[in-house]
Amino acid sequence: MNSTQRALAVGIGAALLQALMLIAFAWPAANIAPRDLPIAITGPQASQIAGKLAEHSPDAFEITSPADEAAARAAIADREVYGAILTGGGAPRVLVASGASPAVAQQLTAVAQQLSGAPAAAVEDVIAADADDPRGVAFGAMVLPLVMAGIAAGVLLSLVIPSVTARVVGLVTFGIAGGLVSMAIIQGWMSVVPGPFLTLAAVAGLVSFAVAGTVVGLATAIGRAGIGIAALTMLLVGNPFSAATSAPELLPQPWGVIGQYLPPGAAASLLRSVAFFDGAGAAKPLMVLLTWAVVAVALLGVGALRDRGAAAAPVPTQSPDPVPAA
Structure with missing residues (x-):
């Protein structure tokens, strides 16, 4: 395939991806209606x-x-x-x-x-949204940055940090720092989410770890293709069907249900439970996020074991050329 053919393939692929993104983001918004x-x-x-x-x-x-x-x-x-x-x-x-x-x-x-x-x-x-965000616009808008930042952190850790152990350190650091900084902005500066600061920061940190960990885990286990799989799953499925600006029961089904089993949807539900309902209804989204985090760590472990096995494998030695008979 020459350069022109590759350019045509890239252009067509990008156009198809654009169409897929338009469908993923516009279709749910155009079909908002109560469903059970x-x-x-x-x-x-x-x-x-x-x-x-x-x-x-x-x-x-x-x-x-x-x-x-x-x-x-x-x-x-x-x-x-x-x-x-x-x-x-x-x-x-x-x-x-x-x-x-x-x-x-x-x-x-x-x-x-x-x-x-x-x-x-x-x-x-009876349980009102924050007075500074009565329509929930800021609340819905904060989920996408958490997801995109998690993807970006996962990509950087996958491409820049070769050691699996160091990648875990980077994920934990990102989760803690990201949770604290994001809530300092959302709650401390913008004042659009009520509730206990440290608990909300822990939720945001768990979301950051789960998203970034999925990217790093798949990249470690299956290579760079894992980065694309994780990013597309979070952005093209997880974000538009997260119901962060509506409710799962307002989205086309079964996508509204499926979205709650992905980190963006679980993040929105868990943040609402903590911020407005004193933790009521938090068990399911918390388990979803913890499951994604555990799977991410498991994938990192698989990659580490594979790399260790490859390093420990004996290198075959080349036998010396036979000495020709006199």
């Missing part, structure tokens, strides 16, 4: 409201019926549902939690008010 979104409806008119929702938007909501208002509020605080519709005593009242998802809070408010007629339903934001 967990909500609670309680009170004497609960069954009628549930029936109207099912008739108006089939398969949009997964409805539970707690015993009373207190139980509905507890379900929201425990991240079991995104909101609740309370009936009885006049027009329905709506409980939302913009801390869980401003996009869902807006949709629930609109749906409930359409069903209630006049007067409009009273809406209470």
Whole structure:
């Protein structure tokens, strides 16, 4: 293949990658809609409201019926549902939690008010997003930099640091420093994420380690092709389906579910749980991130064992040329 043919191949490949990125990022955003979104409806008119929702938007909501208002509020605080519709005593009242998802809070408010007629339903934001970021724009925007920085750190460690042990040192250093610095900016300077600083910094550090570790681990285990596999997985699948700006139940399925098993989606869910819900619902995303981190370390171990075996293998000696007979 000459230079012209290689240039044509690179151009076509780049165009295909561009098309894939447009699909990955634009398609989820263009198809935002409730899909089995967990909500609670309680009170004497609960069954009628549930029936109207099912008739108006089939398969949009997964409805539970707690015993009373207190139980509905507890379900929201425990991240079991995104909101609740309370009936009885006049027009329905709506409980939302913009801390869980401003996009869902807006949709629930609109749906409930359409069903209630006049007067409009009273809406209470029981777990609000940060006052400096009421629409969750800054929160959603902070996940992508964490992922991109993790990829960049992983690439640098893979290409510049030859020793597996030194790569581990670099990953741990990046995780600790990255977590502290990122939260110092997001919480200390911008003040857009509430919650305990050190816990949030630990979450950001775990995300940084998991993303960078995946890149370094795959590169160590299978070579430079691992860098591309890890980067494309995190950017083309993990980031657009992370639901950082919406909710997993608003994305096309099964991609909304799959996104929660990748570091970007798990990072968004874990940060929300820590920042707004005192850790409620944190177990699953925490286990996802820890699993990615453990797998990354395991891949580094595989690469280290392979390199050690190659170094210990005896070098075949070349037998001397036979002396010709006189």
